[in-house]
Amino acid sequence: MAPxxxxxxxxxxxxxxxxxxxxxxxxxxxxxxxxxxxxxxxxGYTPPSPAWLVEQLPQRAERAWKIAHETLIxxxxxxxIMDMLFEAGIPNTALDVPTFIEYYGWDAAPGVMPFRDVPPxxxxxxxxxxxxxxxxxxxxxxxxxxxxxxxxxLWHYFQHCLITAADVGRLKPHPSIFQAALSALNVQPHETVxxxxxLVADVLGSQRxxxxxxxxxxAHHHYSQATQExxxxxxxxxxxxxxxxxxxxxxxxxx
Ligand SMILES: [Mg+2]
Numbered sequence: 001m002a003p004x005x006x007x008x009x010x011x012x013x014x015x016x017x018x019x020x021x022x023x024x025x026x027x028x029x030x031x032x033x034x035x036x037x038x039x040x041x042x043x044g045y046t047p048p049s050p051a052w053l054v055e056q057l058p059q060r061a062e063r064a065w066k067i068a069h070e071t072l073i074x075x076x077x078x079x080x081i082m083d084m085l086f087e088a089g090i091p092n093t094a095l096d097v098p099t100f101i102e103y104y105g106w107d108a109a110p111g112v113m114p115f116r117d118v119p120p121x122x123x124x125x126x127x128x129x130x131x132x133x134x135x136x137x138x139x140x141x142x143x144x145x146x147x148x149x150x151x152x153x154l155w156h157y158f159q160h161c162l163i164t165a166a167d168v169g170r171l172k173p174h175p176s177i178f179q180a181a182l183s184a185l186n187v188q189p190h191e192t193v194x195x196x197x198x199l200v201a202d203v204l205g206s207q208r209x210x211x212x213x214x215x216x217x218x219a220h221h222h223y224s225q226a227t228q229e230x231x232x233x234x235x236x237x238x239x240x241x242x243x244x245x246x247x248x249x250x251x252x253x254x255x
Contacts, residue, residue, distance in 0.1 A: 001252065004250070005185070006133060008206070043094060073170065074165035082097075106148070131160065136165065139166045173201050193247065212234045213235075214246065
Protein backbone atom coordinates (compact mmCIF):
# COMPACT_ATOMS: atom_id res chain seq x y z
CA MET A 1 0.00 0.00 0.00
CA ALA A 2 1.34 3.44 -0.96
CA PRO A 3 2.13 5.92 1.81
CA UNK A 4 0.25 9.23 2.00
CA UNK A 5 2.90 11.82 1.18
CA UNK A 6 0.95 14.94 0.22
CA UNK A 7 -2.45 16.59 0.31
CA UNK A 8 -3.17 19.26 -2.28
CA UNK A 9 -5.96 21.79 -1.88
CA UNK A 10 -7.88 24.13 -4.06
CA UNK A 11 -7.80 27.58 -2.41
CA UNK A 12 -11.04 29.53 -2.94
CA UNK A 13 -14.09 28.05 -1.23
CA UNK A 14 -12.04 25.05 -0.16
CA UNK A 15 -9.63 26.69 2.32
CA UNK A 16 -11.00 30.24 2.15
CA UNK A 17 -14.68 31.03 2.75
CA UNK A 18 -15.79 33.59 0.15
CA UNK A 19 -19.36 33.84 1.45
CA UNK A 20 -18.43 36.57 3.95
CA UNK A 21 -16.87 39.46 1.93
CA UNK A 22 -17.75 42.95 3.20
CA UNK A 23 -18.18 44.58 -0.24
CA UNK A 24 -15.31 47.10 0.01
CA UNK A 25 -13.55 45.60 -3.00
CA UNK A 26 -14.35 48.51 -5.35
CA UNK A 27 -12.70 51.09 -3.10
CA UNK A 28 -9.64 48.89 -2.67
CA UNK A 29 -9.38 48.42 -6.42
CA UNK A 30 -9.43 52.20 -6.90
CA UNK A 31 -6.61 52.57 -4.38
CA UNK A 32 -4.55 49.88 -6.12
CA UNK A 33 -4.90 51.56 -9.51
CA UNK A 34 -4.18 54.96 -7.95
CA UNK A 35 -0.89 53.60 -6.68
CA UNK A 36 0.07 52.21 -10.13
CA UNK A 37 -0.95 55.46 -11.85
CA UNK A 38 1.00 57.61 -9.34
CA UNK A 39 4.07 55.49 -10.08
CA UNK A 40 3.63 55.99 -13.84
CA UNK A 41 3.09 59.75 -13.42
CA UNK A 42 6.32 59.84 -11.43
CA UNK A 43 8.08 58.32 -14.44
CA GLY A 44 6.65 61.05 -16.69
CA TYR A 45 3.81 59.05 -18.30
CA THR A 46 0.16 60.08 -18.59
CA PRO A 47 -1.85 57.04 -17.47
CA PRO A 48 -5.63 56.75 -17.77
CA SER A 49 -7.65 57.55 -14.65
CA PRO A 50 -7.91 54.91 -11.91
CA ALA A 51 -11.72 55.16 -12.20
CA TRP A 52 -11.54 54.22 -15.91
CA LEU A 53 -9.30 51.27 -15.14
CA VAL A 54 -11.64 50.06 -12.39
CA GLU A 55 -14.58 50.33 -14.77
CA GLN A 56 -12.81 48.54 -17.63
CA LEU A 57 -11.25 45.67 -15.72
CA PRO A 58 -14.39 43.56 -15.03
CA GLN A 59 -15.37 43.52 -18.73
CA ARG A 60 -11.83 42.62 -19.78
CA ALA A 61 -11.61 39.95 -17.13
CA GLU A 62 -14.97 38.48 -18.08
CA ARG A 63 -13.93 38.23 -21.74
CA ALA A 64 -10.60 36.68 -20.79
CA TRP A 65 -12.26 34.10 -18.52
CA LYS A 66 -14.80 33.14 -21.17
CA ILE A 67 -12.00 32.23 -23.56
CA ALA A 68 -10.03 30.61 -20.75
CA HIS A 69 -12.82 28.23 -19.77
CA GLU A 70 -12.97 27.03 -23.37
CA THR A 71 -9.23 26.66 -23.89
CA LEU A 72 -7.97 25.98 -20.31
CA ILE A 73 -5.31 28.60 -21.05
CA UNK A 74 -5.21 30.77 -17.94
CA UNK A 75 -5.71 34.52 -17.92
CA UNK A 76 -3.00 36.51 -16.10
CA UNK A 77 -4.25 39.49 -14.10
CA UNK A 78 -1.06 41.60 -14.14
CA UNK A 79 -0.70 41.04 -17.89
CA UNK A 80 -4.36 41.86 -18.48
CA ILE A 81 -3.98 45.21 -16.69
CA MET A 82 -0.65 45.96 -18.34
CA ASP A 83 -2.33 45.34 -21.71
CA MET A 84 -5.03 47.86 -20.78
CA LEU A 85 -2.34 50.41 -19.90
CA PHE A 86 -0.55 49.69 -23.18
CA GLU A 87 -3.74 50.33 -25.15
CA ALA A 88 -4.09 53.60 -23.23
CA GLY A 89 -0.66 54.69 -24.44
CA ILE A 90 1.71 53.47 -21.72
CA PRO A 91 4.64 51.66 -23.38
CA ASN A 92 5.38 48.02 -22.47
CA THR A 93 8.75 49.09 -21.14
CA ALA A 94 7.20 51.28 -18.40
CA LEU A 95 6.31 48.36 -16.11
CA ASP A 96 7.38 44.77 -15.63
CA VAL A 97 5.23 42.27 -13.72
CA PRO A 98 7.13 42.41 -10.38
CA THR A 99 7.06 46.23 -10.42
CA PHE A 100 3.39 46.23 -11.31
CA ILE A 101 2.61 43.89 -8.40
CA GLU A 102 4.70 46.02 -6.03
CA TYR A 103 2.55 49.10 -6.74
CA TYR A 104 -0.80 47.41 -7.41
CA GLY A 105 -0.43 45.38 -4.24
CA TRP A 106 -2.80 42.61 -3.29
CA ASP A 107 -4.18 41.23 -0.09
CA ALA A 108 -6.99 39.24 1.44
CA ALA A 109 -10.42 40.68 0.64
CA PRO A 110 -11.83 42.31 3.80
CA GLY A 111 -14.11 39.96 5.73
CA VAL A 112 -12.95 36.88 3.81
CA MET A 113 -11.43 34.27 6.15
CA PRO A 114 -10.37 30.62 6.14
CA PHE A 115 -13.13 28.15 7.02
CA ARG A 116 -12.90 27.46 10.76
CA ASP A 117 -12.25 23.74 10.31
CA VAL A 118 -9.20 24.32 8.10
CA PRO A 119 -6.27 25.33 10.39
CA PRO A 120 -6.80 22.56 13.01
CA UNK A 121 -6.87 19.90 10.28
CA UNK A 122 -3.78 21.32 8.58
CA UNK A 123 -1.94 21.24 11.94
CA UNK A 124 -2.67 17.53 12.25
CA UNK A 125 -1.39 16.82 8.71
CA UNK A 126 1.80 18.74 9.45
CA UNK A 127 2.28 16.81 12.73
CA UNK A 128 2.17 13.59 10.72
CA UNK A 129 4.72 14.75 8.18
CA UNK A 130 2.28 15.14 5.29
CA UNK A 131 3.36 17.73 2.73
CA UNK A 132 0.75 20.33 1.83
CA UNK A 133 0.18 22.35 -1.32
CA UNK A 134 -2.30 24.64 -3.06
CA UNK A 135 -3.34 24.35 -6.70
CA UNK A 136 -5.59 27.29 -7.59
CA UNK A 137 -7.21 28.47 -10.80
CA UNK A 138 -6.45 32.05 -9.72
CA UNK A 139 -5.36 34.52 -12.40
CA UNK A 140 -3.18 36.22 -9.82
CA UNK A 141 0.46 35.14 -9.56
CA UNK A 142 1.75 33.19 -6.55
CA UNK A 143 3.42 36.25 -4.93
CA UNK A 144 0.01 37.99 -4.97
CA UNK A 145 -1.91 35.15 -3.36
CA UNK A 146 0.96 34.59 -0.94
CA UNK A 147 0.10 37.97 0.59
CA UNK A 148 -3.45 36.77 1.24
CA UNK A 149 -2.24 33.55 2.81
CA UNK A 150 0.08 35.53 5.12
CA UNK A 151 -2.79 37.79 6.23
CA UNK A 152 -4.95 34.73 6.86
CA UNK A 153 -2.18 32.97 8.83
CA LEU A 154 -2.06 30.08 6.34
CA TRP A 155 1.19 30.77 4.51
CA HIS A 156 3.41 28.60 6.74
CA TYR A 157 1.44 25.51 5.65
CA PHE A 158 1.91 26.15 1.96
CA GLN A 159 5.30 27.79 1.53
CA HIS A 160 6.67 24.78 -0.42
CA CYS A 161 3.82 24.56 -2.91
CA LEU A 162 1.59 27.39 -4.07
CA ILE A 163 0.70 26.86 -7.73
CA THR A 164 -1.53 29.37 -9.54
CA ALA A 165 -2.99 29.04 -13.00
CA ALA A 166 -1.54 32.45 -13.90
CA ASP A 167 1.98 31.14 -13.27
CA VAL A 168 1.54 27.74 -14.97
CA GLY A 169 -0.50 29.14 -17.88
CA ARG A 170 -3.14 26.37 -17.67
CA LEU A 171 -6.33 25.96 -15.66
CA LYS A 172 -7.52 22.91 -13.75
CA PRO A 173 -8.61 20.35 -14.91
CA HIS A 174 -5.59 20.55 -17.28
CA PRO A 175 -2.95 18.03 -16.12
CA SER A 176 0.00 20.44 -16.27
CA ILE A 177 -1.15 22.51 -13.29
CA PHE A 178 -1.50 19.39 -11.13
CA GLN A 179 1.86 18.14 -12.40
CA ALA A 180 3.48 21.41 -11.33
CA ALA A 181 2.39 20.71 -7.74
CA LEU A 182 3.50 17.05 -7.80
CA SER A 183 6.91 18.15 -9.10
CA ALA A 184 7.21 20.92 -6.49
CA LEU A 185 6.68 18.37 -3.68
CA ASN A 186 8.43 15.47 -5.46
CA VAL A 187 5.48 13.10 -4.96
CA GLN A 188 3.49 10.71 -7.16
CA PRO A 189 -0.27 10.94 -7.81
CA HIS A 190 -1.04 7.66 -5.96
CA GLU A 191 0.66 9.11 -2.85
CA THR A 192 -1.46 12.25 -3.04
CA VAL A 193 -4.99 13.32 -2.11
CA UNK A 194 -6.67 16.35 -3.67
CA UNK A 195 -9.41 18.36 -1.91
CA UNK A 196 -11.50 20.92 -3.78
CA UNK A 197 -15.00 22.37 -4.11
CA UNK A 198 -15.28 22.29 -7.91
CA LEU A 199 -16.39 18.96 -9.36
CA VAL A 200 -14.89 19.50 -12.80
CA ALA A 201 -11.71 21.46 -12.08
CA ASP A 202 -10.78 19.79 -8.79
CA VAL A 203 -12.42 16.37 -8.60
CA LEU A 204 -12.35 15.29 -12.24
CA GLY A 205 -8.98 16.92 -12.84
CA SER A 206 -7.23 15.22 -9.92
CA GLN A 207 -8.89 11.83 -10.53
CA ARG A 208 -7.61 11.86 -14.11
CA UNK A 209 -4.12 12.38 -12.69
CA UNK A 210 -4.52 9.28 -10.52
CA UNK A 211 -5.05 11.03 -7.19
CA UNK A 212 -7.79 10.36 -4.65
CA UNK A 213 -10.26 13.22 -5.10
CA UNK A 214 -12.24 14.67 -2.21
CA UNK A 215 -15.12 17.00 -2.94
CA UNK A 216 -15.47 19.78 -0.38
CA UNK A 217 -19.17 20.60 -0.68
CA UNK A 218 -19.84 24.24 0.23
CA ALA A 219 -23.24 25.48 1.38
CA HIS A 220 -23.25 28.70 -0.67
CA HIS A 221 -22.62 26.94 -4.02
CA HIS A 222 -25.14 25.46 -6.39
CA TYR A 223 -24.09 22.32 -8.24
CA SER A 224 -26.02 21.11 -11.27
CA GLN A 225 -27.64 17.71 -10.98
CA ALA A 226 -26.03 16.59 -14.25
CA THR A 227 -22.54 17.43 -13.00
CA GLN A 228 -23.20 15.70 -9.69
CA GLU A 229 -24.39 12.56 -11.46
CA UNK A 230 -21.51 12.37 -13.93
CA UNK A 231 -18.54 13.08 -11.63
CA UNK A 232 -18.12 10.76 -8.65
CA UNK A 233 -15.62 11.92 -6.01
CA UNK A 234 -13.72 9.32 -3.99
CA UNK A 235 -15.18 11.06 -0.93
CA UNK A 236 -17.49 13.99 -0.19
CA UNK A 237 -17.02 16.17 2.90
CA UNK A 238 -18.59 19.31 4.34
CA UNK A 239 -15.97 19.71 7.09
CA UNK A 240 -12.25 18.91 7.13
CA UNK A 241 -12.64 16.64 10.19
CA UNK A 242 -14.53 14.28 7.86
CA UNK A 243 -11.30 13.77 5.90
CA UNK A 244 -9.65 11.68 8.58
CA UNK A 245 -11.69 8.44 8.28
CA UNK A 246 -11.26 8.50 4.49
CA UNK A 247 -7.51 8.89 4.84
CA UNK A 248 -7.50 6.02 7.37
CA UNK A 249 -9.25 3.79 4.83
CA UNK A 250 -7.02 4.73 1.87
CA UNK A 251 -3.69 5.05 3.70
CA UNK A 252 -3.96 2.98 6.94
CA UNK A 253 -0.45 3.91 8.11
CA UNK A 254 -0.73 7.68 7.67
CA UNK A 255 -1.16 8.40 11.43
MG1 LIG B 1 -12.63 26.66 -5.44
